[in-house]
Amino acid sequence: MSPVDSVELAGTTAPMHATAAVTGLQCRGCGHEQPATATHLCELCFGPLEVTYDYDAIAGRVSRRRIEAGPPSLWRYADLLPVDGGDVVTLGEGFTPLVHARTLGAELGLRHLHLKNDTQNPTNSFKDRVVAMALNWALQNGFRTVACASTGNLANSLAAYAARAGLRAVIFIPANLEAPKVAATAVFGATIVPIAGSYDDVNRLCAELADDLDWGFCNINLRPYYSEGSKTLTFETAEQLGWRLPDEIVIPVASGCQFVKHRKAAAELINLGLVDARQLPRFTGAQALGCSPVASAFERGSEVVQPVRPDTIARSIAIGNPSDGADVLRIAWRTGGVVASVTEEEIVEGIELLATTEGIFTETAGGVTVAVLRKLARAGRWSGDETVAAYITGHGLKTLDAVAGRRTLGDPVQPARRDVRERLSELGLT
Numbered sequence: 001m002s003p004v005d006s007v008e009l010a011g012t013t014a015p016m017h018a019t020a021a022v023t024g025l026q027c028r029g030c031g032h033e034q035p036a037t038a039t040h041l042c043e044l045c046f047g048p049l050e051v052t053y054d055y056d057a058i059a060g061r062v063s064r065r066r067i068e069a070g071p072p073s074l075w076r077y078a079d080l081l082p083v084d085g086g087d088v089v090t091l092g093e094g095f096t097p098l099v100h101a102r103t104l105g106a107e108l109g110l111r112h113l114h115l116k117n118d119t120q121n122p123t124n125s126f127k128d129r130v131v132a133m134a135l136n137w138a139l140q141n142g143f144r145t146v147a148c149a150s151t152g153n154l155a156n157s158l159a160a161y162a163a164r165a166g167l168r169a170v171i172f173i174p175a176n177l178e179a180p181k182v183a184a185t186a187v188f189g190a191t192i193v194p195i196a197g198s199y200d201d202v203n204r205l206c207a208e209l210a211d212d213l214d215w216g217f218c219n220i221n222l223r224p225y226y227s228e229g230s231k232t233l234t235f236e237t238a239e240q241l242g243w244r245l246p247d248e249i250v251i252p253v254a255s256g257c258q259f260v261k262h263r264k265a266a267a268e269l270i271n272l273g274l275v276d277a278r279q280l281p282r283f284t285g286a287q288a289l290g291c292s293p294v295a296s297a298f299e300r301g302s303e304v305v306q307p308v309r310p311d312t313i314a315r316s317i318a319i320g321n322p323s324d325g326a327d328v329l330r331i332a333w334r335t336g337g338v339v340a341s342v343t344e345e346e347i348v349e350g351i352e353l354l355a356t357t358e359g360i361f362t363e364t365a366g367g368v369t370v371a372v373l374r375k376l377a378r379a380g381r382w383s384g385d386e387t388v389a390a391y392i393t394g395h396g397l398k399t400l401d402a403v404a405g406r407r408t409l410g411d412p413v414q415p416a417r418r419d420v421r422e423r424l425s426e427l428g429l430t
């Protein structure tokens with residue numbers, strides 16, 4: 001774990017934004033500061049941009065009591081977000097259950113294992129947190145059309161929030177996206193444009209389109225605001241643990257965007273005195289072996305993330321060229337975390353293990369997280385008394401195919417008591 005004085009937080013003191021305590025955008029690469037407009041690239045070096053806040057102003061306002069008196073949604077943390085929480089379009093996102101996983105924990109030798117159940121968001125994935133931020137920022141800044149490149153969860157979420165807000169949504173997807181994901185997006189009336197290419201192709205195309213069109217693209221020109229929504233997952237975890245940070249957090253990694261934001265969230269809680277901790281948690285990443293550019297760089301001890309061509313059932317986290325991969329590596333190293341990967345079979349076992357021990361049905365990304373937890377537990381990573389939190393980011397109904405057909409039911413039984421008794425006896429139940 002790293003000491004707090006190594007927690008760098010950008011902050012300036014001259015608010016130039018009417019809403020929230022946002023002071024501008026700062027480049028993660030060169031530190032250059034620029035106004036909070038719809039852009040995601042540094043005007044000097046094209047590095048990624050972070051929202052900066054007037055932390056002195058926030059410190060004078062925010063408190064545990066004020067947060068606890070807020071709405072039962074992520075908007076209770078509006079003081080630490082780039083959107084003014086006063087009048088927002090919401091579907092009730094965030095403030096999802098934190099479950100003390102006693103049975104799974106016993107299986108893994110962890111007495112204090114907690115699962116953040118983000119399957120309970122309005123469109124059943126973590127993406128509602130980031131979309132709520134992007135959508136409301138776009139609305140408050142005069143955009144009429146919102147757009148995104150997506151492998152499914154972001155498409156579902158943006159389509160729903162745009163419908164709720166009365167904005168037009170245009171969603172770009174790889175043409176081979178699974179039919180249920182297309183249907184769950186189309187139902188909200190969004191325009192869907194299938195592209196003959198991979199997700200990485202679609203994303204690159206959207207970056208070009210964002211230059212020509214005055215639309216708000218979630219993961220492009222709205223990205224600095226969009227990604228800030230991720231922080232609420234860690235804010236909530238700390239609050240639900242009684243204003244404590246876990247010793248370690250296990251997070252699925254696609255672009256690495258949310259991983260980076262969880263570190264920022266933990267640092268904000270520490271620096272604002274909202275938690276008693278003096279140290280950051282260990283941040284541990286989880287990837288599918290079939291798309292594990294960050295985990296393999298970690299294993300090599302390299303700082304360079306080499307792009308890969310994804311081939312995994314964990315499609316919602318299958319990004320071959322992760323934009324924040326290098327930052328994920330740096331954060332994992334510095335906090336004492338690891339980045340690990342698991343096989344396709346282990347992913348399905350992870351889904352089943354979570355379902356059978358805790359009654360929570362997660363999609364393949366959650367299977368990756370649970371399987372990495374199990375792998376690390378078996379390797380003796382924990383003594384048993386650590387508080388470990390794992391983020392379960394999407395619902396199992398989104399990837400039903402992953403577990404369909406894992407059990408055979410046998411031939412139908414005649415609707416007669418004798419026949420049924422016979423089957424129950426064959427099953428060893430009577």
Ligand SMILES: *Cc1c(COP(=O)(O)O)cnc(C)c1O
Nearest residue numbers: 153254255256257258365393394
């Ligand atoms: C988008 C997503 C993630 C995280 O992705 P990052 O790009 O790393 O922020 C994790 N799980 C699910 C289910 C997702 O949809």
Ligand SMILES: [Zn+2]
Nearest residue numbers: 027030042045
């Ligand atoms: Zn820069």
